[in-house]
Amino acid sequence: xxxxxxxxxxxxxxxxxxxxxxxxxxxxxxxxxxxxxxxxxxxxxxxxxxxxxxxxxxxxxxxxxxxxxxxxxxxxxxxxxxxxxxxxxxxxxxxxxxxxxxxxxxxxxxxxxxxxxxxxxxxxxxxxxxxxxxxxxxxxxxxxxxxxxxxxxxxxxxxxxxxxxxxxxxxxxxxxxxxxxxxxxxxxxxxxxxxxxxxxxxxxxxxxxxxxxxxxxxxxxxxxxxxxxxxxxxxxxxxxxxxxxxxxxxxxxxxxxxxxxxxxxxxxxxxxxxxxxxxxxxxxxxxxxxxxxxxxxxxxxxxxxxxxxxxxxxxxxxxxxxxxxxxxxxxxxxxxxxxxxxxxxxxxxxxxxxxxxxxxxxxxxxxxxxxxxxxxxxxxxxxxxxxxxxxxx
Amino acid sequence: xxxxxxxxxxxxxxxxxxxxxxxxxxxxxxxxxxxxxxxxxxxxxxxxxxxxxxxxxxxxxxxxxxxxxxxxxxxxxxxxxxxxxxxxxxxxxxxxxxxxxxxxxxxxxxxxxxxxxxxxxxxxxxxxxxxxxxxxxxxxxxxxxxxxxxxxxxxxxxxxxxxxxxxxxxxxxxxxxxxxxxxxxxxxxxxxxxxxxxxxxxxxxxxxxxxxxxxxxxxxxxxxxxxxxxxxxxxxxxxxxxxxxxxxxxxxxxxxxxxxxxxxxxxxxxxxxxxxxxxxxxxxxxxxxxxxxxxxxxxxxxxxxxxxxxxxxxxxxxxxxxxxxxxxxxxxxxxxxxxxxxxxxxxxxxxxxxxxxxxxxxxxxxxxxxxxxxxx
Numbered sequence: 001x002x003x004x005x006x007x008x009x010x011x012x013x014x015x016x017x018x019x020x021x022x023x024x025x026x027x028x029x030x031x032x033x034x035x036x037x038x039x040x041x042x043x044x045x046x047x048x049x050x051x052x053x054x055x056x057x058x059x060x061x062x063x064x065x066x067x068x069x070x071x072x073x074x075x076x077x078x079x080x081x082x083x084x085x086x087x088x089x090x091x092x093x094x095x096x097x098x099x100x101x102x103x104x105x106x107x108x109x110x111x112x113x114x115x116x117x118x119x120x121x122x123x124x125x126x127x128x129x130x131x132x133x134x135x136x137x138x139x140x141x142x143x144x145x146x147x148x149x150x151x152x153x154x155x156x157x158x159x160x161x162x163x164x165x166x167x168x169x170x171x172x173x174x175x176x177x178x179x180x181x182x183x184x185x186x187x188x189x190x191x192x193x194x195x196x197x198x199x200x201x202x203x204x205x206x207x208x209x210x211x212x213x214x215x216x217x218x219x220x221x222x223x224x225x226x227x228x229x230x231x232x233x234x235x236x237x238x239x240x241x242x243x244x245x246x247x248x249x250x251x252x253x254x255x256x257x258x259x260x261x262x263x264x265x266x267x268x269x270x271x272x273x274x275x276x277x278x279x280x281x282x283x284x285x286x287x288x289x290x291x292x293x294x295x296x297x298x299x300x301x302x303x304x305x306x307x308x309x310x311x312x313x314x315x316x317x318x319x320x321x322x323x324x325x326x327x328x329x330x331x332x333x334x335x336x337x338x339x340x341x342x343x344x345x346x347x348x349x350x351x352x353x354x355x356x357x358x359x360x361x362x363x364x365x366x367x368x369x370x371x372x373x374x375x376x377x378x379x380x381x382x383x384x385x386x387x388x389x390x391x392x393x
Numbered sequence: 394x395x396x397x398x399x400x401x402x403x404x405x406x407x408x409x410x411x412x413x414x415x416x417x418x419x420x421x422x423x424x425x426x427x428x429x430x431x432x433x434x435x436x437x438x439x440x441x442x443x444x445x446x447x448x449x450x451x452x453x454x455x456x457x458x459x460x461x462x463x464x465x466x467x468x469x470x471x472x473x474x475x476x477x478x479x480x481x482x483x484x485x486x487x488x489x490x491x492x493x494x495x496x497x498x499x500x501x502x503x504x505x506x507x508x509x510x511x512x513x514x515x516x517x518x519x520x521x522x523x524x525x526x527x528x529x530x531x532x533x534x535x536x537x538x539x540x541x542x543x544x545x546x547x548x549x550x551x552x553x554x555x556x557x558x559x560x561x562x563x564x565x566x567x568x569x570x571x572x573x574x575x576x577x578x579x580x581x582x583x584x585x586x587x588x589x590x591x592x593x594x595x596x597x598x599x600x601x602x603x604x605x606x607x608x609x610x611x612x613x614x615x616x617x618x619x620x621x622x623x624x625x626x627x628x629x630x631x632x633x634x635x636x637x638x639x640x641x642x643x644x645x646x647x648x649x650x651x652x653x654x655x656x657x658x659x660x661x662x663x664x665x666x667x668x669x670x671x672x673x674x675x676x677x678x679x680x681x682x683x684x685x686x687x688x689x690x691x692x693x694x695x696x697x698x699x700x701x702x703x704x705x706x707x708x709x710x711x712x713x714x715x716x717x718x719x720x721x722x723x724x725x726x727x728x729x730x731x732x733x734x735x736x737x738x739x740x741x742x743x744x745x746x747x748x749x750x751x752x753x754x755x756x757x758x759x760x761x762x763x764x765x766x767x768x769x
């Protein structure tokens with residue numbers, strides 16, 4: 001489905017399409033980019049976009065954004081995801097960047113924004129803690145004033161790609177007496193500071209994407225506090241809003257759906273009764289994608305007219321993740337007996353995997369995608385949000 | 394209908410539970426899976442000493458005469474502990490086939506070693522293009538004098554890297570999709586020109602792709618009647634399904650109790666997770682899924698043990714219904730454990746992975762749903 005684009009927007013779409021086709025690094029086209037690339041490899045595309053001035057579509061021009069309209073941003077997102085590119089790491093560009101230019105000091109803007117754009121600093125997110133889950137406000141990590149420093153102690157978990165990170169943005173408790181949401185502050189911490197330790201968490205798909213991050217007597221300059229002390233919750237919520245709207249992932253679902261159709265065609269013979277099952281299931285998901293995409297386009301159109309979808313945006317997280325889980329499930333089922341195999345990590349070790357090329361990441365994709373309905377506020381929490389904030393229940 | 398275990402069966406269950414409690418907690422299992430071989434001969438010997446490997450075989454063959462219900466009891470407990478050792482492959486599949494269609498000489502030659510824990514077996518029926526159908530066999534076996542010569546490839550053979558002996562299906566006549574003309578052969582896994590490529594499975598086991606180039610076996614390696622393997626394999630599958638369903642309910646029971654326990658202790662927004670109604674209802678559905686699965690598993694095992702004519706159709710029905718139920722329970726157990734459910738350190742994800750493998754072994758729920766409906 002396409003937006004009805006103006007002449008200028010059509011020209012822009014063609015420009016983006018041509019740029020991606022010409023410049024996306026072939027070495028980033030590996031079976032599973034999220035887990036198979038080295039830090040340097042995964043930054044290649046980031047740097048190309050940076051040179052072009054396209055790395056941060058969301059950012060205002062004065063901070064280095066391209067100054068695109070909402071429609072242009074959408075077109076860019078659609079083109080790059082349809083082409084199967086690995087987007088620049090969200091933690092810097094999409095998450096902490098906007099927090100810094102919206103709530104940060106001039107010095108912070110100068111220090112951090114250019115390095116986020118260039119890819120010099122790799123950021124990770126210090127929100128979750130053991131026992132906190134979707135209840136982020138229950139944060140227990142403590143930051144105590146000591147002259148012009150905070151002394152931070154705590155334990156962050158599920159920290160994505162912290163093994164590569166130069167910086168971590170953290171929610172910490174600065175006022176233990178205050179109620180849950182009050183008393184939280186938003187701190188930027190250099191990962192090289194003494195007392196910061198990263199421990200890998202291996203997930204059920206066998207990959208190392210997430211980590212525990214331990215903070216023991218970590219000295220953080222007060223200058224690294226975002227905005228005001230004890231107001232961190234406001235900034236955190238602002239950031240989460242950005243996170244949820246980007247979770248419809250239509251481009252990714254469309255790509256995997258097309259691949260699924262090819263796999264079914266190759267794997268399941270015409271006379272197999274299972275073929276009918278797959279055709280029906282695939283048609284259902286295709287309609288789910290179509291409906292979600294139409295909803296996204298409708299919301300985009302509203303936003304261009306200045307109407308904020310607000311908490312209804314949670315529906316993109318819910319449906320986007322459920323759709324993708326359904327596609328990875330169908331793909332795993334489509335490959336039959338080869339679904340028994342699970343690729344070993346690291347992928348660079350070149351360990352024998354049976355079956356056709358398209359079958360080799362099906363197990364890990366299915367397993368990895370179980371996280372989608374859990375992280376970023378579980379889908380149960382998203383439904384609570386809509387029930388409360390949209391339906392008024 | 395609720396199976397009332399006999400005193401003997403109760404003893405069997407108790408002894409397995411004791412053994413697994415002492416030697417097969419999750420940490421021990423993790424260490425076994427991480428070894429070079431990926432299974433424990435020591436545990437296998439312990440299973441043999443306890444009589445588990447002899448339990449299902451008939452007394453005439455030297456077994457303890459426990460039949461399918463003995464297998465069901467073993468598999469259910471193995472499901473609870475995620476045992477990786479090839480009980481299904483060696484005892485239920487190979488042992489069952491030899492006992493059912495093997496000659497007296499084959500009984501005498503092979504069954505004592507299986508029951509004593511001295512031989513590991515695997516069954517190689519699938520091929521790259523076969524999906525879940527036994528008759529789609531392109532591997533050939535040509536008669537040459539007093540021997541057969543095998544050529545072809547078998548796919549995703551669970552337990553093959555551990556096996557001393559393989560049972561291989563190959564075509565002795567007809568076209569690659571004919572129902573008749575498929576035969577079974579007992580082949581030494583170290584045979585000349587038999588090549589294994591091993592890989593790890595999603596549930597922590599080992600499997601292999603097998604290629605056969607002019608592999609010669611004596612005529613006495615033929616298991617069952619020439620050309621009639623599809624029917625033997627279908628009966629074998631029914632018994633396998635009975636065991637796999639029992640294993641699935643063992644895994645589901647553990648998942649449900651772990652999830653329930655977690656939801657009672659884990660707090661969110663200041664209250665235990667279990668106080669949220671949406672999660673309560675989810676856990677009620679998980680409970681119902683398990684209850685129905687237990688009933689169907691018992692129903693199936695009794696029907697097969699009594700040789701009821703509808704047994705095979707019921708096996709497919711149970712494989713479908715329990716497959717969907719187990720998957721629901723597995724996925725929801727991960728979901729309700731939140732991030733912890735995604736962690737390799739917790740056992741929950743490993744149960745989900747075993748359930749995924751169970752669902753693929755001998756045909757997924759969609760395949761068996763269609764077979765139950767009479768479509769294939």
